[in-house]
Amino acid sequence: MPIAIGTTDLISILPIAIVSLFGVYLLLQSVFAPRMNRILIPYLGILGVGLAVVGNFFLIGMEGTAFEGMVRVDRLTVVLNFLFLITAALSLLITISYHEGEHVEFLEFTPLVLFSTAGMMVMGSAESLMTIFLGLETMSIALYVMAGFRRTNRHSLEAALKYFLLGAFATGFLLYGMALTYGMVGSTNLTQIAQYFTQNALDVPLVALMGLALIIIGFGFKVALVPFHMWTPDVYQGSPLPVTAYMAVGAKAAGFAAILRVISLSAFSIAFQWSEILWVLAVLTMTVGNVVALVQDNIKRMLAYSSIAHAGYILVGVVASNDQTVPSVVFYLIVYLFMNLGAFAVATMVAGQNERRVNIQYYRGLGYTQPLLALAMAVFMFSLAGFPPTAGFIGKFYIFSAALQSGYVWLVILGVINSLISVYYYLNVVVAMYMQQPVDEKKIAPVLPGVGVVILVAVLGIVYLGIFPGTMLSVLR
């Protein structure tokens, strides 16, 4: 079997390679460079991400597989690469400001973000179960370490350990599922798996179905679907805020990228059986996420449950499994990127040193002490709740219309009811900011440039995608 690695192969992983190389380089830089220059590491990380974005432009228009059918490059790959890279860049920008407040050495932080981003991009461009697993592990192991970065904080350690143990357990499920699927199909290639399921559509062997079910469990853990969501609030609460932001957006997007790759390819033929399972999962995820979020008074936990609920909305798009699935899900992921990173950026600013001010009571009166910050937070909250002029509305609209197209009327009704429930806790923050007196007179530190850029980009993204969604949607179709 000849293995020939041509230029096409190398170009197809160009962004991944650039990010990985920068990761290794910055890891060495973090120990070899003189202490003064180490402050530059996050900036160099952003430079690396920027170069990878440039590299990603070379992938536009490519269509096909590389590395003997291990990697697929198509429009979805390119869009997902952009999504992951923007997430990484914005998270690094938040880190720069966070670093200035927190007395923790964040030396290895940038390389870990880069490695994790490389893993996400591998997942997004996977054409084989092996590639998905490789990407998932690269992403997860870096995230486990990042969750425990505030080493002196008990919650951070708890988050890291919990995430690691449960994550390893979920990986076990995933790997077992992949093994069963491989055992039945005889190949890890996603296209061949899809072929297998199409050929045996009338009578799919139980083992193959079990394999896919276990794979769903593995992914369900990563994107926090409801029976597998237990880790989410604790991990989101304990991790440092930039990590939470990065994890909430990046890991979720990567998980859904893998779900899209596996499910939308192989399960189209057996969509009937799948959609029933995913239907229940979606309703459970939306409902539990939204209802439990109602009683949270910690902004990180609130956003954690909100992220569970949003996983439910996105899963509605997956359940639809028609030609609208991929555009609507990816559009929602992009919107989710902006609103969640924005909200976490504001939370980072309000939380201040050592994250002392993470309760929602500290948002009281923010509209008068920090008008711009509060305005941005209000935009993010309205978008998360899905109010019309914002991108959150358009995202939900396309997800639900995709589901309607496939005839899931009840699913859409339940989704809309859930959106209504979510309005309460999102607007709770807005009410606190504009209609209540500040709880303490301590001034919040002025917005630092790094976080400021993130908030600005997020607000612009939400408003732009909310008013002119057409351009992005035509790209995704």
Next chain:
Amino acid sequence: MLLQYIPILVLSVIALGFAAAVLILTHVISPKVKDPVKLTVYESGLPPQMEARLRYPIRFFVVAMMFILFDVEVIFIYPWAVVYQQFLAYGSFIFWEMLLFIAVLFAGYLYLYKRGAFKWE
């Protein structure tokens, strides 16, 4: 079909029941002597000197972890070595591939070294 396995079921029930009965009976009717000497760790040996749980430096753990890391990496080299000759016929890619792998590992090693993972202080 399954009925022919009934004797096996009966046999296992009898076996389990007999074992359980013997265990419970000895526990109930056996004589019990409560003697302090009898309750020491080694009745006929030396008395224990200190706690069995020792504190030992965590650097053992670091070294063990690094050993496992690099040990696992070596495992990847074995299959590579097995197919090396065969793949060399298709070009030198296989050679550079492993060189790149080892270079990345070496970067990790350098990082550990500079971070002081090998300092025995």
